[in-house]
Each structure stands twice: as structure tokens, then as C-alpha cells.
Amino acid sequence: MANLLPSEVSKDGRSANWLNYFALELTFAAPALPELEVLFRLHHRSGAFGLINGSTNGADFLSVGARYRF
Numbered sequence: 001m002a003n004l005l006p007s008e009v010s011k012d013g014r015s016a017n018w019l020n021y022f023a024l025e026l027t028f029a030a031p032a033l034p035e036l037e038v039l040f041r042l043h044h045r046s047g048a049f050g051l052i053n054g055s056t057n058g059a060d061f062l063s064v065g066a067r068y069r070f
Contacts (some may be wrong), residue, residue: 019055020048027067037067 025041046058 018052019058020044020052021045035069037066037069039063039065041065 022044023041024044025039027037027039029035029037039045041063043061043063047053047055052054
């Protein structure tokens, strides 16, 4: 079970090395300054309701950041 988050291990100790990965990103920029963006990103890993290796656990991680386009 190396490199697995504790939230990705089920209560009975089962885990999966292969999980579904999904990322959703929302980006906002002001019309007067389009090269500067603020972003919100959700990273999600799970067994896709048990479809992958019977895993029903997963983890979410929310990121907030700024991006400047040169």
C-alpha cells in the first residue's frame, strides 16, 4: 500500500493502485487585465463507484491559484 492516501484505504484495509482521476478547473480574468487569471481547481481520485477494482473510496483536493500569461 505504498503511496496511498489514508482516505483512499477502505475501513476493511482494501485499496487500489489504479483509480479514476478527474480535474475540474474554473478560471476567471478581468476584461481589463486578461493576462492575469485566478483559478480554482478540484482534483478527484476514486474507484468510480466501485467500477475500478471494487474501490468505493477516494480523495478530493481543492487548489486556488493565480496565473499570469506572458
